[in-house]
Amino acid sequence: MGNLLRVLSKDYTPTNKPDIFVDFENAAPTETELPVWTTVQAALQESSSILEGMQCYAGASCEIRDAISNPRNVEDQDKAWQALRPLVSQLKRYYEFSLELEYIVPQLLGKLCSNELTPTEHLEMQQALVKQFAEILDFTLKFDDLKMTNPAIQNDFSYYRRTLSRRRINGSNATEELDVPNEMANRMSLFYAPATPMLQTLSTTTTKFVSENKDIPVENTTDCLSTMASICRVMIENPNYRARFANEETMLFCMRVMVGVIILYDHVHPVGAFAKNSSIDMKSSIKMLRDQDARRVEGLLNALKYTTKHLNDDGTPKTIKGLLP
Numbered sequence: 001m002g003n004l005l006r007v008l009s010k011d012y013t014p015t016n017k018p019d020i021f022v023d024f025e026n027a028a029p030t031e032t033e034l035p036v037w038t039t040v041q042a043a044l045q046e047s048s049s050i051l052e053g054m055q056c057y058a059g060a061s062c063e064i065r066d067a068i069s070n071p072r073n074v075e076d077q078d079k080a081w082q083a084l085r086p087l088v089s090q091l092k093r094y095y096e097f098s099l100e101l102e103y104i105v106p107q108l109l110g111k112l113c114s115n116e117l118t119p120t121e122h123l124e125m126q127q128a129l130v131k132q133f134a135e136i137l138d139f140t141l142k143f144d145d146l147k148m149t150n151p152a153i154q155n156d157f158s159y160y161r162r163t164l165s166r167r168r169i170n171g172s173n174a175t176e177e178l179d180v181p182n183e184m185a186n187r188m189s190l191f192y193a194p195a196t197p198m199l200q201t202l203s204t205t206t207t208k209f210v211s212e213n214k215d216i217p218v219e220n221t222t223d224c225l226s227t228m229a230s231i232c233r234v235m236i237e238n239p240n241y242r243a244r245f246a247n248e249e250t251m252l253f254c255m256r257v258m259v260g261v262i263i264l265y266d267h268v269h270p271v272g273a274f275a276k277n278s279s280i281d282m283k284s285s286i287k288m289l290r291d292q293d294a295r296r297v298e299g300l301l302n303a304l305k306y307t308t309k310h311l312n313d314d315g316t317p318k319t320i321k322g323l324l325p
Contacts, residue, residue, distance in 0.1 A: 021241050024250055025247060027127035030126075033111070036111055040104045040129075047135070050094055050139075050143065053090055058152070060084050061156075063084075064083075084156060091180075095191050106208075108136075119223040119226075122224060130228070138257055144307070145303070148196065157192055161189060164178075164185060225265040229280050235254055259300045259303055262285065263308050272310025274313065286301075286324060289304075
C-alpha cells in the first residue's frame, strides 16, 4: 500500500531526468540479458509476418453477403464456409501470438523493473531488452491500427461463430476436423472483441505483473514506462541523437514507441498519464508529435485520443485536452 500511495502522491516525481541514447537499431544482448533476450527473440520472429498477414487480410465479405442473401442455397453456404476456414485459422494464429506476449512480457518487465538498478540505469545498461520491449509496443500499435481499420476481421469471425453454432446444431461438424472448434472460437471472441486487442493484452499482462510481483514496488514499473517515454521524446528532440540514427524509419519508430508506452502507462497507472502530477511530460510529448509531418503522426495522435484511459478525466488539464481536440 505504501508503494501505491507514493505513486499517487502529488509530491512524487521521478528521481532521474533521463538523457541517454538507446540504440534501437543495433543494441545487442549482454551476457546477463541473453537468457531472457533469447526467449523473447524466438517469439518476436513471427511479428513481421503477422503484420504482413494483417495488411493483406481481404476477408470473405462477398461470400458472406451471398450466403446471407441466399440462405437456402447450399452452394453459397458452403462457399462462405470454405472461404472462412483459412481466414479464421489465420486469426487463430494472431490470437496465439497474444498468448506468447502474455508469456514473454512479464519476463522483460522482471528484468527492466527489478530493484537492482534505477529506471534510467536499467534502460541504459539493458538496451537489448529495452529494444525488444519497444518492438513489442511498436507491433502492438501497428496490429491494433490494422485491426481497427479493417472491419472484415470482426465481421468474418462473427459470421464464422454463427455458422459454427448452426452447423453444430445441424450435426454438420460431426465428422469435420476444425482448426478452430467452438471452445477456441469462444476464447478468440474475447480477444477480438476490444477495438485494440493487442493493447488490451499488453495492459492486462502488465497490470497482472504489478499485482503478482509483490517484491517489485509498483513505481518500479510505472517509472520504467515513464522514463522510457521521456527517453524516446528526448531522442527525437535532440539533434545530436537524431544524427545517430542510420535509418530514417527509426525516428518514426521512436515516436510509435513513445506513444505506445504512454498508452500502456495510462492503462496501468492508477491516475494515468494525463494527470497534472504525471511523471510523463504529456504537453511536450503531444507538441513534439504535432510538430511532425501530419500525415506521419495522425494515427499516433488518434491513438492517444481514442485508446488511452484517462484523457477525459476531470483531472486532465484543459491545455492537454486542447492539444488533442
